[in-house]
Amino acid sequence: MSDHKKNLDIKSILTENRLKGLWNLMSGYQGLYIGAMLYQTVAALAKSGTYLLLEYFVDNFLLAQTAGVDVWVVAVGFILLFLFQGVATFLSQKSAAQTAEGTIQRLRDYLYDHIQNLTFAYHAKTDTGDLVQRCTSDVDALRRFYADQAIGVGRIIILFLVNFIAILRLNTKLALLSVIVVPIVVFVSIYFFRKVSHAYEAYQEQDAILSTTLQENLSGVRVVKAFARQPYEITKFERDNLEKYKRGRKLLTIHSLFWPISDVLCGAQLLAGYYIGARMAISGDISIGTYMAYAGLVVWIIYPLRNLGRMIVQMSNGLVSYDRIYKIIKEDREPLDKGSFHGKEAIRGDIIFENVSFHYEDGSEVLHDISFECKAGMAIALLGSTGSGKTSLVNLLPRFYDFTEGVVLLDGYDLRLYSRRFLRERIGIVEQEPFLFSRSIYENITFGVKEEVSQEQVEQAAKMAAVHDVILGFPQGYKTLVGERGVTLSGGQKQRIAIARTFLKDPRILILDDSTSSVDAETEVHIQAAIHSLMQNRTTFIIAHRVQTIMKADLILVMDNGRIIQKGSHNELIQQDGIYHSIFDIQTKIEEDLQKEISSAS
Numbered sequence: 322m323s324d325h326k327k328n329l330d331i332k333s334i335l336t337e338n339r340l341k342g343l344w345n346l347m348s349g350y351q352g353l354y355i356g357a358m359l360y361q362t363v364a365a366l367a368k369s370g371t372y373l374l375l376e377y378f379v380d381n382f383l384l385a386q387t388a389g390v391d392v393w394v395v396a397v398g399f400i401l402l403f404l405f406q407g408v409a410t411f412l413s414q415k416s417a418a419q420t421a422e423g424t425i426q427r428l429r430d431y432l433y434d435h436i437q438n439l440t441f442a443y444h445a446k447t448d449t450g451d452l453v454q455r456c457t458s459d460v461d462a463l464r465r466f467y468a469d470q471a472i473g474v475g476r477i478i479i480l481f482l483v484n485f486i487a488i489l490r491l492n493t494k495l496a497l498l499s500v501i502v503v504p505i506v507v508f509v510s511i512y513f514f515r516k517v518s519h520a521y522e523a524y525q526e527q528d529a530i531l532s533t534t535l536q537e538n539l540s541g542v543r544v545v546k547a548f549a550r551q552p553y554e555i556t557k558f559e560r561d562n563l564e565k566y567k568r569g570r571k572l573l574t575i576h577s578l579f580w581p582i583s584d585v586l587c588g589a590q591l592l593a594g595y596y597i598g599a600r601m602a603i604s605g606d607i608s609i610g611t612y613m614a615y616a617g618l619v620v621w622i623i624y625p626l627r628n629l630g631r632m633i634v635q636m637s638n639g640l641v642s643y644d645r646i647y648k649i650i651k652e653d654r655e656p657l658d659k660g661s662f663h664g665k666e667a668i669r670g671d672i673i674f675e676n677v678s679f680h681y682e683d684g685s686e687v688l689h690d691i692s693f694e695c696k697a698g699m700a701i702a703l704l705g706s707t708g709s710g711k712t713s714l715v716n717l718l719p720r721f722y723d724f725t726e727g728v729v730l731l732d733g734y735d736l737r738l739y740s741r742r743f744l745r746e747r748i749g750i751v752e753q754e755p756f757l758f759s760r761s762i763y764e765n766i767t768f769g770v771k772e773e774v775s776q777e778q779v780e781q782a783a784k785m786a787a788v789h790d791v792i793l794g795f796p797q798g799y800k801t802l803v804g805e806r807g808v809t810l811s812g813g814q815k816q817r818i819a820i821a822r823t824f825l826k827d828p829r830i831l832i833l834d835d836s837t838s839s840v841d842a843e844t845e846v847h848i849q850a851a852i853h854s855l856m857q858n859r860t861t862f863i864i865a866h867r868v869q870t871i872m873k874a875d876l877i878l879v880m881d882n883g884r885i886i887q888k889g890s891h892n893e894l895i896q897q898d899g900i901y902h903s904i905f906d907i908q909t910k911i912e913e914d915l916q917k918e919i920s921s922a923s
């Protein structure tokens with residue numbers, strides 16, 4: 322495929338008008354598709370030609386010896402017409418298939434690329450299952466639209482017109498009598514088309530819900546088992562599945578009502594045509610040859626008509642799917658490179674928050690009037706209950722979301738002057754539950770780096786993250802696959818691989834969001850050490866629940882309900898009456914009790 326076909330900006334060519342959008346989507350293939358239609362015309366002409374030749378043969382060879390040519394000329398004529406018809410049909414289907422596959426492959430690539438670039442806010446509000454559904458089932462419905470339905474409708478219209486004209490040439494009265502039913506069939510088809518559209522849309526929606534349920538359930542299967550929630554999950558799945566069945570049944574019922582109706586209409590028309598034609602032949606209005614040609618030709622206007630209904634009804638699937646895909650493509654991408662800073666400059670890591678407030682698109686404010694200052698290399702700790710806004714605060718730094726009021730300065734410049742890519746390349750995040758891909762450990766560690774790195778560098782990072790020995794313990798070392806097809810890693814091991822990944826990225830600003838809360842005490846010692854070395858020479862934001870973890874920080878922000886209610890160093894905060902003091906007391910007491918128990922037990 323040539324480059325201009327590949328680099329099509331699909332977003333700019335899709336339109337609210339579905340047929341126009343579908344046409345634009347074929348950009349680069351439109352000529353080929355028109356070619357497919359022309360081949361269809363050739364095939365239809367050859368088909369009618371066969372019947373007209375039949376008329377000539379019957380009237381001039383069988384019934385009378387009036388022909389001026391030898392019979393073998395007629396025989397060769399039949400063979401040529403069949404050949405034309407076959408070759409043209411083949412070329413038409415080949416061109417249509419090529420168009421469909423090419424257009425859809427490009428659309429699929431674009432969709433994937435587009436989804437990768439949508440905002441955090443979009444992904445936060447969208448089900449993964451629904452996205453998967455739109456990228457697979459709906460895209461496939463479009464493929465069928467191009468490969469079968471659009472070309473099919475074209476074929477039907479061409480067949481109808483060509484054969485109708487051929488019958489008109491035979492006998493006008495007969496031709497007009499043969500198409501009485503056409504308006505009725507078209508009307509019925511459009512009526513059902515509307516009904517099927519709605520039913521199909523409802524069906525696709527439910528299908529997406531079911532995919533989401535299934536997907537969540539499978540990825541969370543350990544949690545489900547641990548909580549013995551299988552009965553609940555099974556009931557939920559059965560409920561969703563039943564709904565899908567009901568909607569599917571409704572869709573099928575509409576289909577099964579449509580077929581008999583259109584069949585009866587078309588069948589009646591065909592019979593009426595045969596009857597009238599026969600009467601005309603008997604009374605001598607038309608010749609026997611004309612009647613035989615008519616009997617053949619009329620099938621090729623009624624048969625396409627019957628299929629037109631089916632095609633129109635099936636096309637509704639393609640059109641509904643177009644809407645569903647269009648909705649994703651319409652979403653704005655995150656402007657990754659927008660900003661004054663997007664070069665190779667290094668940053669120091671001085672950060673100032675001045676009266677910063679923030680709310681998500683839909684909700685009320687989750688951060689109010691946040692102000693603090695940190696110099697490059699300092700460690701800032703955030704302490705606060707769940708939902709107090711800690712994650713929301715640190716998410717502002719890589720511009721996953723933009724603050725709504727106040728100002729954030731990085732090295733003295735407004736954070737919004739830096740492009741998102743620039744920031745994200747320089748900020749490292751170790752999340753509470755790091756996500757590892759089903760790839761090798763090596764690939765997971767090198768995930769964030771763009772340049773080639775040596776095996777030594779990767780091992781060095783793993784050593785600093787205290788996970789090198791663990792990796793060597795696996796049969797295939799760094800080549801070991803993670804996840805379902807490979808080893809199952811413990812929470813602490815995943816955490817340390819994520820830390821190694823961050824070491825290798827070597828960010829100036831480091832965010833540790835609850836990176837130690839979900840691991841056991843022994844692992845925590847390892848991780849603490851790893852984290853401690855990772856924090857050296859970087860501006861670090863550390864979110865943790867244990868005072869022991871954060872007391873060494875240069876600045877501690879105690880958060881509640883989106884506000885900073887206390888800030889200062891450990892020594893300053895411990896002097897004040899306040900939440901920090903009480904948390905410290907409670908936690909120290911727990912630790913002491915624990916120590917006492919351990920020593921009395923031994």
Ligand SMILES: Nc1ncnc2c1ncn2[C@@H]1O[C@H](COP(=O)(O)OP(=O)(O)O)[C@@H](O)[C@H]1O
Pocket residue numbers: 445681684687705706707708709710711712713714
């Ligand atoms: N993507 C989101 N959209 C809307 N509200 C959100 C989103 N993420 C978090 N919130 C809300 O923001 C508040 C702060 O959440 P969060 O920053 O995650 O707190 P913490 O990390 O301290 O537990 C909560 O009330 C939470 O429900």
Ligand SMILES: [Mg+2]
Pocket residue numbers: 711712713834835
């Ligand atoms: Mg959080």
